[in-house]
Amino acid sequence: MNNFIFQNATKVYFGKGCVKEYLTCLTNDAKTILLAYGGGSIKKNGVYDEITGILKEAGKTIVEFPGIMSNPTYAKVQEGAKLARENNADMILAVGGGSAMDCCKAVSLAARYNGDIWDDFWARPGVIDFEPLPLGVVVTVAGTGSECNGGAVITNEEKKVKTGRDYPALNPRFALMDPTYTFSVPMRQMISGSFDILSHIMETYFSEPNEDNVSDDIMEALMKSVIRNLRVAIKNPEDYTARSNLMWDATMAENRIIKMGKKCDFECHNMEHQLGAYTNCNHGCGLAVLHPVYYRHIYKEGLPKFVRFAENVWGIARDGKTDEELALAGIEALAAFIKEIRLPITLKELGADKAQLKEIADSCGISQGSYKPMTHEEILAIFQECYE
Incomplete structure (x- = not known):
């Protein structure tokens, strides 16, 4: 570490x-x-x-x-x-x-x-x-x-x-x-907040080092916990076990423990923050739109970690898949989960103005922890792919 x-x-x-x-x-x-x-x-x-x-x-x-x-x-x-x-x-x-x-x-x-x-x-x-x-x-x-x-x-x-x-x-x-x-938090807010938890963990997980480390092991357990407990809470919003687990998942994601020894990425957060500055969109919803597309842009540079994500978080078997195929299957599992919990999948749904995308992209910060350093041109390409 x-x-x-x-x-x-x-x-x-x-x-x-x-x-x-x-x-x-x-x-x-x-x-x-x-x-x-x-x-x-x-x-x-x-x-x-x-x-x-x-x-x-x-x-x-x-x-x-x-x-x-x-x-x-x-x-x-x-x-x-x-x-x-x-x-x-x-x-x-x-x-x-x-x-x-x-x-x-x-x-x-x-x-x-x-x-x-x-x-x-x-x-x-x-x-x-x-x-x-x-x-x-x-x-x-x-x-x-x-x-x-x-x-x-x-x-x-x-x-x-x-x-x-x-x-x-x-x-x-x-x-x-x-x-x-x-318990009384509206369903949509509960779901988007829970995706924000998952996003915080992923933003830290998908960064160096790739070698075996305690932080990555903890994060895999936390991601599985968020996914499992959110599904339960959607079915029964007053399930105390699920809601208490999600509450502590959120704290564990951002109390600095899992960030120890990690570079951290948070490029998706940089992009969503600027979308929010221009559109006032819901934070978790904006992250849900961006993450799968962003990961399709960077997975080759972080291939070993995306393979781990597919196998250890989503339980996807190799079954003859190449590393690239397995990594992409993990990203598609994330995209399918976003659809399952009924979060938006396009920027158009968030009210973004297509004519403003370049201005928003140019205003985004560039993360130093990303597997693939972004440019404002690639951020714009991601926004365009997310639009509809």
Whole structure:
């Protein structure tokens, strides 16, 4: 394995009833809490009442920061930072999925920084040499794994750029993860979020080294877990075992463990982020459209790993197939799974404008970890193949 340094500062409280059991003691040092959430689904499913009830009983002042969108914008980050400063918030509590968590990581930084965090921390890597506003999270959607890292993907609408950075200083102090909180997530959101989990794992798996390593072995088990448990959850959305497994799959995919010793690719994420910046499309849906086509472009350069993917994840027997035939069979199994779970398979379905594809392609970042280094011309070719 390649050399690495591992760190993860987030303390996880996992399981049914964990919010009731632990939230009060985890907020002991805070008097004023910025309560952040999305479009209001937590008010329909009872999560909002449970959390606010616990905080009020503990004597906390609650400042609400609602309306975080699925692709959080820099303007929304600035709005949250202003609220936190004006109300002297001691802590942020983000309740929701990756969007709420990502937005609040950026808010925790902006609330204690006098400059422009986009220019200084997102447009280019920065150095956090001060203490961000403490952040805790309550996870209600399994997908991004944002609960156990310092990563935050933010869209600058003015510049039409969607980008992510991962700063260990922005790791949440704690993550409360009750799988029952995910039961009420709409089916489409549950499926697209689960594909995002699978994508995170694949983006790390399909990268060097190819030699035997612990990370690849873990990832094969995780990919099989996502596929198996998503099928169960589609049939029965309140299957606790399936939903708890998907929730922990999401965390394991992005808590940095599987990335140890790996170069990582994330070119598909680079491409999808820019599609999202232009179309505001669902992240998991965009990834589902891109992955099979992207892999058909790079499988020859990463042939041994694509053979492993076919055999160890999809259980495809060699039966006289060449390595190339076996690799392609694994990619086709992925494409068939995407159709099975009824995610989109074309950019046209996502609302992309064909006339804008070159502009979007030219704006995409180029991954240094891809088996086959991309050019903007090849990214455009991939977009065109994905269009319809």
